[in-house]
Amino acid sequence: MAQSAPAAARSSQPFRLSEGGRIDRSRSLTFRFDDRELTGHPGDTLASALLANGVHLVGRSFKYHRPRGIVTAGAEEPNALVQVGRDPRTEPNVRATQLELFDGLGVSSQNRWPSLEFDVGGVNNLLSRFLPAGFYYKTFMWPAAAWETYEKAIRQAAGLGLAPSKPDPDHYDKTFAHCDLLVVGAGPAGLSAALTAARAGARVVVAEQDFLLGGDLLSDRTAKIDGRPALEWVAEAEAELRASDRVRILTRTICFAAYDHNFFALHERVTDHLAPADRPEGLPRHRLWKLRTKQAIFATGAIERPLVFRDNDRPGILLASAARSYLNRWGVRAGSEAVVFTGNDSGYATALDLKAVGVRVNAVVDLRAAAEGPLSEAAKAAGLRILAGHAVTGTEGDKRIARLRAAPLDADGKGVRGSGQEIACDLLVSSAGWSPTVHLHCQAKGSLAWDEAHACYLPDRSMQKGQAVIGSAAGAFGLASCLAGGEAAGREAAGALGLEAKASRKKTQAEDRDFLPMRQLYCVPSDKPLGQGGKHFVDQQNDVTAADLLLALREGYRSIEHVKRYTTTGMGTDQGKLGNLNAIGIVAERLGLPLPEVGVTTYRAPYTPVSFGAFAGRDVDALLDPVRTTPIHSWHERNGALFEDVGQWRRAWYYPKAGEDLHRAVAREVAATRETVGIMDATTLGKIEIVGPDAAELLNRVYTNAWSKLEVGRCRYGLMLKEDGMVMDDGVTSRLAEDRFLMTTTTGNAAPVLAHLEEWLQTEWPDLEVFLTSVTEQFATMTLSGPNARKLLAELCDLDLSTEAFPHMSWQEGSVAGVPARIFRISFTGELSYEINVPAGHGLSVWQALYRHGEKYGITPYGTEAMHVLRAEKGFIIVGQETDGSVTPLDLGMDWIVSKKKDFIGRRSLSRSDMADSGRKQLVGLLTQDPKVVLPEGGALVEAMRDATPVPMIGHVTSSYWSPNCERSIALALVKGGRARLGKTVLCPLEGGKTVPCTVVEPLFFDKEGDRLRA
Amino acid sequence: MPEILEHHSALAHLGLAARAVATRDAGQGVGLAEAPYRAAVNLRGRLDDAGFAAGAEQALGCALPAEVGAVATAGELSALALGPGEWLVVGGSDGPALRARLLAALEGVFASVVEVGQQYATIRIAGPKAAETLQKGCPLDFDAAAFPAGRCAQSLLSKIDVLVWKRSEEPAFEVTVRRSFADYAWRWLHDAAREYGVAILAG
């Protein structure tokens, strides 16, 4: 546990009040901001601690590099974005207003060089005339060749913070969750709803983005519930909820996305608020919750809107409610001389609270012709100087506001009279009204309705059943309405769950204050035309001004979605939480449209940024994807195998001896298999047991060839097409009994083929009496291949292995090394071959027994690479290598396997006129004219090279190897009109300019008569 | 005379027996164990076929449950309803014998009896945090009311198919996976349970 210093002397934190606030004054925390060491207290955010120390300048703006300060006290913060920690445990763009202070926290400001105080990028501000919105659409285009140089510079300038340069050292987690009721937001409305539903027996999850419950009540000095301080009510509600094992409270958790059918994603910051040394080992840094709920209640509150006036972005200009939060929740005064600029009654709450702690309130500048409303009256009574019908027309002060000008407004609010008066201030707060936080409702496709009186969008109808919006998020701005609305929603949710919520015995007593009356000016005029003498910022994070919005309209953009993207307003990490409605209002006024006709831009997840780590959870590194291994895997490892991934399987690729590379190892494995005996692990191939009187009929319908007459004990190769006629899979299928077959598939298609067969049986042929069961992993399969395969197997097997008793393409049951086995005499190598299936748990032992006995024959384990070479020598296709979903059996020259008599899946497609086209790619073999040259797999093929590009491609190389048995390279390829080109030359152009001439041949290179496998 | 060849379980390579703690208790967190090999048969048939229903009941000693997710037990055998007309019959250690018994009882009936005991591995996860651990990777609801004792369900755990069976009121689940996914399932569960404290128990 880190030691914290005793309470510091008063000369540090000069703006901390001597009492008040939800902070622990008995403990002092030390933190670093750039090169300064400062102190704060537990309970502080970085923002409140910085303000307590009088630090307002916290960053430089994105484009103009203007000095910027803290604006808000919450998730809507546009400016105070800091880089936390050191590479690699570093995170950029962290909102100082939500970053909890801990001892030893180190942060740096962003987007400035060499320092915050003196930033070279500030020259952009001087050049701002040439850098309006969308300037990059008209620049960086000439000369075209210089683009790559421009691009480097743009990449340097883009973005705000720095990404880590090394892998993330923290670990994260994800979890599913279920509940009856999700309540998002633990302010008075949310807590009421949660209490009511929990008391009725519902399983409740409460998600609160803050580390304390209470919402706006945390910032309110005077609010009372039932005659007692509101925070006492909050504490009791929290205690009751925490005592229930059916309630889960998630703090520091943002519900950032609403998905279908009341499925929500929540981002919990589990340990970010603790010093790294204090983070419990085993806890994830963040946790992603994937929650399905039956009922959802959004009690997400409302965010105050700032006024848009000339040069409204200087450090020291905050939201009125933010200054009040810093005062009441953190005991911090954000300045010494304040001016409140408001168009509604709620701004006066800040004026009153500032005055109450001794901050000089030099004036309240009120847009309204008359200052009316309960708080306005109280302010008048307190003797505050109020300039009604006035506007702030400009501000001054380099890295902190020092003074402003205020002038009387014209009656229509479009201009001011004269140049007004100067008022000194180091703190200017503004309030343009409140925007209900409707994001989750809108993400779930809920509709909005415009409330003209409150100048805000309210949630109208939910698209998804079982959702409700309450509290100020629903336009109930008074405390009593929040409490009552929450209880009603909780009762309704409980009722929908079949639970009964008892009505409360008495009505909760609280004030029910609104912020009306209000005068809404989306853009406050100054004594100069818009764009002159200063900037009216609408989106501070992306440096978008009111003039930029008007420019977009002049350029012809009308849709608010286009205006947004052209100017980038609302596209920063704050997603326009402060600026969007002001932008819409400015656009509406210029277009002469009622605001709701301009509409809103689409609400999308996430509400606030979510770490990549949270999305990945623990599915990283070794847990990224399952690694499937066969029961024989440990033997391959011990015997030096290298592995390749075949889907999720890790298969032995080749077994290099000392000093061997891939080429030499494979050459040795291939030669040994043809000379004596090789052994291969073939366990991964799919196996499906097909049982029932209609088993053969099913095979007839899914394979291109006929199956009814296959005898018990025999095996046959089958080709499976999709209905579009393209090859889907192949494999050998054996008849185990009259009504039983064992089908095999390729490794990668084991599951897809089973799914394919089930689909046809269930949806098209429910009358067929047949069942399918996967047995891929019931058996381990090892292949013995080569002239000595029979001799070796005979030592361990009780069966008659003579070719008369056990012919090629047949199977028998017996035992191998004492273990019950099913042996298939099938060959993929072209050699005498036995595929031995034993129960999986005996796979390793049987392999070891075969190997021990095989050593005297020079038995050689061979992997997938050698297997590929051996089958290519015989011209056997591999699905997925010679085929790619666009290849038919006719393209492969496999007409012999396509029945002319019966219908099967894909048959009709084979007679499409397109399929007979001689220009189709056909399977051929290729022999390079220089036998030592091995073509690259995937290599393009052309008829002739020419200077003019592009050169028409007539095909590509599908498989290519060095064949030790043929003592030259061999390749298979798909070539347009391939069979008509037999004997002709094609070229394979290589990287670097060389071309390789090859002769087109039949795709069969070794043992053309097939004598070896019939031995 | 060929030697009796060793039978390897799916997680043999992890050497769990040597790493198991003596106590059978999961403490406050999670206990993991690889369940010993048990015979299993995948049984398919139509319950509305009297011959099938009767034959199966005679072979197993209990009627096959009709409802998906239900489990019927008689002696050492249990029949888990995986889907309409599909059951996993588990129990004992002689797979071929179990299969033979069912085949004999279902002679002449349209049915499928396939031995699959070698195909699966079962991990037992127990303790106060067992449900929460599974909940991390599985979209089922593991609340006691939603997943009562005696029920089974097929679903996903992280990226793999699983069959989850809550055999009793005890806070414990049997997680059955395909053999080749057992290694990943074990590592995943062990990693997921770390924050609660995880102990390897004897199977």
Next chain:
Amino acid sequence: MLLIDCPHCGPRAELEFSYGHEAHIERPKAPEALSDAEWADYLFLRDNTKGVILERWVHSHGCRRWFNVARDTVTYEILAVYPMGAEPPALERKTYV
């Protein structure tokens, strides 16, 4: 992430299912009697209704059974789940402009 009520297993997350596109498309009894264009229509052409559609789903990571669903593609509300091979229940086949 839809919540789909599998007729056999009960309500499950969409994660456990695979999508089967438009329902009630029967394989032609005599494919050879169809022109190439008619065959291509069967193979490739599907409705894309803004409104209630009838679609197929399979519970891939559960009971592996296919079934039919009536779903509104605007609201994503699932109006009905009915067995594979059955006729759709009577319901309002709402469409939007």
